[in-house]
Amino acid sequence: MKILDKKIFTFLIPVILLGLMTVTSCEDSEGGEPVIHYVRVTNPESSDSLLVGAFLGDLVAIMGENLGGTREVWFNDLEAVVIPTYVTNKSILVNLPSRAPSEVTNDLRLVFSNGSTLSHKFVVEISEPMPVAMVSEYAPVGATTVITGDFFFEPMTVTFTGGAEAVVEVVDQNTLEVTIPEGAAPGPLTIQTNFGTTETSFHYRDQRNIFLNYDDLNADGSWRPGLYVTDDHSLDGNYLKLSGTYSADAPREEGPLGDNHYESQFWGQGNGRPEGSLIPGEPENYALKFEAKIITWDASYLNICFAPWNNGGNNEIWSNDLNPRAVWGPWESAGGAVDSGGEWVTVTIPITEFKYNMNTNDSGDVVYTESANKFNMDNTGSLSFWMLGAPSADNSPFEIYIDNVRIVEL
Structure with missing residues (x-):
């Protein structure tokens, strides 16, 4: 007022x-x-x-x-x-x-x-538009995706880097549905209403600070770099595939991989990357982003763990000493198995959400608690994705694809 x-x-x-x-x-x-x-x-x-x-x-x-x-x-x-x-x-x-x-x-x-x-x-x-996120930052030309935020009022225009204007299909105050136009170039969008103009903090086909694309930027050199796949599901070249099935009495995978692929470790030194943090600034100003396609997922958690550049082991997943972790399990809030409807979607996890410890209870179940340890920037030169089962797992399958892992400003 x-x-x-x-x-x-x-x-x-x-x-x-x-x-x-x-x-x-x-x-x-x-x-x-x-x-x-x-x-x-x-x-x-x-x-x-x-x-x-x-x-x-x-x-x-x-x-x-x-x-x-x-x-x-x-x-x-x-x-x-x-x-x-x-x-x-x-x-x-x-x-x-x-x-x-x-x-x-x-x-x-x-x-x-x-x-x-x-x-x-x-x-x-009335504020100028306040866009917050794009459901699929890598949506292909001709596809329709959703932008979320506030103060979206007609008439309005959505312009991509390079000058291509999107077709705005649906407008309400908090969401826009737009069709990606020919000529849309990587970079921020400009959203304009009668009440002002805003450039988005998120980028279409975000190219900033990508450190894993599983093509020329892969996780080779670690103990288990993961399975890289190119097929009809590909977003742009190779992607990382995590898949398997957990049962209630096997919350952690520790044996031979076989057809199951539970993790992908990226060790900065082992991969030949420059020494230093993957996070380019103050943690509270940044988020980990990646594109994901979920075929099916229920009753297991994706652990995302930072570790030192010269990690040389897998202590980041079993230990709570190196850094707190982020934990992602969208099936939990959905109340059951989830999928992404056959589409790649953008996942955003603020670095401030790296705040959990992983432990096991007396029954051997994996449980998570908020860590008392402060996030340590000295231990952020490597990163692992690792799927662990939850107490509710009972013949619970998961198949998740990941691509274009990056750390960008919020």
Whole structure:
């Protein structure tokens, strides 16, 4: 909300009364002429906070004289819901509409029972678009994907790096469905509405800081680099395939791989990468991202573990000493087996979510607790993906593909 100090309001009263208020033959049932003095917040502790504007859905108090005959309250071209018991001769309590106006007049307008009207200058504050994520940052040209966020209002345009404009299929305040246009180049998107323009922090076909693409950037040189596959499921070349089946009495795989592929370790030194951290800045500003395709997944957790550049072992998965880990298991919140509908989707895990320890209980089940250890940037030159079973596992299969592993700014 935009708030005017009460002292400032003293100087604005003549302006509001003489210049910003228009009355069209207003006569209230009380016999006096309706007047709006000011609009304020409804919190009694802040009752002297006067408003020249408010945000969508905000509750405000319209203060004045002879307002009891009010039947309609309009903000721009949208009518608010008027509750009769909240209308008195001195005040009206009303929520601003939650939708964006099509025509912006910056007017608050009252309509009275006798058909007369009263206008008062008042701005409905609407933010520029606030995009948060793209469900599939590697969606191919011609495919339709979803952008999530807030303040998405028509008319709007979505422009990719290189100037190609997307076809916007569906718009609501928190989601956009867009079709990827020909000529869409890797990089951020520009999203524009009548209320502002925003460049996305996420990138289409993100090329930033990819350290595993399983083509020229692979995990070779570690104990178990994992299985690289190219087939009809490929996103762009090789991808990492994790697959197998867990049972309740075998929460951890420690024997020969056979047809099962439970993990992929990437050791920085063993792979010949430069010494140093995979995270280019302060951990709280970055996220691990990758594309994933889930064929089936139930009752096992993907452990994601950082380790030192010169790891040379698999201590990161069994030990809680090197660094806290991230744990991903979307089947848990879904309440059962999940898949990604045959599509590759973008997974984002903030580095701040690397905060768990893995242990086993008296029954040998894998359990997770939040770690008391601080995240250690000295131990972030290697990374492992490792699937471990959960106590609920009972003949529980998983088949997950991973590609384009990167660490980028949030």
